[in-house]
Amino acid sequence: MAFHFVNSSLKEANTVILGIPYDRSSSYIPGSRFAPQFVRIGADNVETYSPYFKQDIRKIKIYDAGDIVLNYPSVAQTFSQIREEIKKYIKEKKRIISLGGEHTITVPIVSEIVKYFPDLNLIQLDAHSDTRDTYLGEKYSHATVIKRISEIIPNNRIFQLGLRSLFVPATKNQYLFKVAEYIDGIKKKIKTMPCYLTLDIDVLDCGIMPAVQTAVPGGISYQELFQSILKMSELNIIACDIVEYNPLASPNLGYASVVAEILRELILMMNKNKKM
Numbered sequence: 001m002a003f004h005f006v007n008s009s010l011k012e013a014n015t016v017i018l019g020i021p022y023d024r025s026s027s028y029i030p031g032s033r034f035a036p037q038f039v040r041i042g043a044d045n046v047e048t049y050s051p052y053f054k055q056d057i058r059k060i061k062i063y064d065a066g067d068i069v070l071n072y073p074s075v076a077q078t079f080s081q082i083r084e085e086i087k088k089y090i091k092e093k094k095r096i097i098s099l100g101g102e103h104t105i106t107v108p109i110v111s112e113i114v115k116y117f118p119d120l121n122l123i124q125l126d127a128h129s130d131t132r133d134t135y136l137g138e139k140y141s142h143a144t145v146i147k148r149i150s151e152i153i154p155n156n157r158i159f160q161l162g163l164r165s166l167f168v169p170a171t172k173n174q175y176l177f178k179v180a181e182y183i184d185g186i187k188k189k190i191k192t193m194p195c196y197l198t199l200d201i202d203v204l205d206c207g208i209m210p211a212v213q214t215a216v217p218g219g220i221s222y223q224e225l226f227q228s229i230l231k232m233s234e235l236n237i238i239a240c241d242i243v244e245y246n247p248l249a250s251p252n253l254g255y256a257s258v259v260a261e262i263l264r265e266l267i268l269m270m271n272k273n274k275k276m
């Protein structure tokens with residue numbers, strides 16, 4: 001099922017939506033592999049017009065690449081499948097929004113994008129720091145994502161916001177509890193450098209977004225998230241993801257629409273006044 005607002009061939013599109021239904025390392029509540037399908041359904045309840053950006057998403061040329069068919073032969077092979085898919089779009093200068101799946105998918109995505117954008121910065125919105133070196137014996141896990149990325153991108157170009165569940169601080173730029181108030185400071189640091197945004201949906205308070213694998217109380221509100229997205233539209237965000245939405249953790253289709261609305265805003269964010 002394609003998103004109802006998708007309106008372009010791959011050739012003409014400047015933005016690609018890609019579903020990555022991977023949740024192999026989900027240690028608490030598995031099920032985020034079903035997220036891309038649920039978000040497509042949830043989008044039917046979402047208007048094309050954004051009251052935040054005051055813009056209609058149909059003005060942007062978007063291609064829906066569908067969901068990668070993963071057969072889980074091994075982590076390494078799955079990662080190379082994801083990298084190949086990302087490569088197809090990034091080398092054609094498309095903006096990419098990936099829909100997880102668990103947070104682990106950000107590692108192969110970023111490792112491919114950084115080949116084309118060596119000065120890439122990363123902004124993470126998340127309840128968790130994800131900085132463990134290994135978790136439950138796994139090197140590549142939803143709990144080790146930022147540790148793996150810090151081996152690809154220098155620490156001073158990684159910005160972690162909204163954190164409230166931390167292991168060992170592994171980056172220089174960790175901002176607790178809040179998001180929006182820190183974006184201006186980050187903008188001063190990274191200016192027009194290319195940037196990747198990884199949005200772990202559990203940055204939202206679990207009272208308003210319980211459909212996640214690993215819920216943490218004390219998160220941000222929708223309004224704060226959308227204000228943050230508006231501010232981030234002033235950055236040069238070339239690709240992003242939404243991860244850790246798990247429709248099986250709280251099976252209410254309303255949450256699928258929430259994620260679909262966030263998807264709409266992220267596409268608008270990436271396309272506001274940008275050059276690749």
Ligand SMILES: [Mn+2]
Nearest residue numbers: 127128200202
């Ligand atoms: Mn998280």
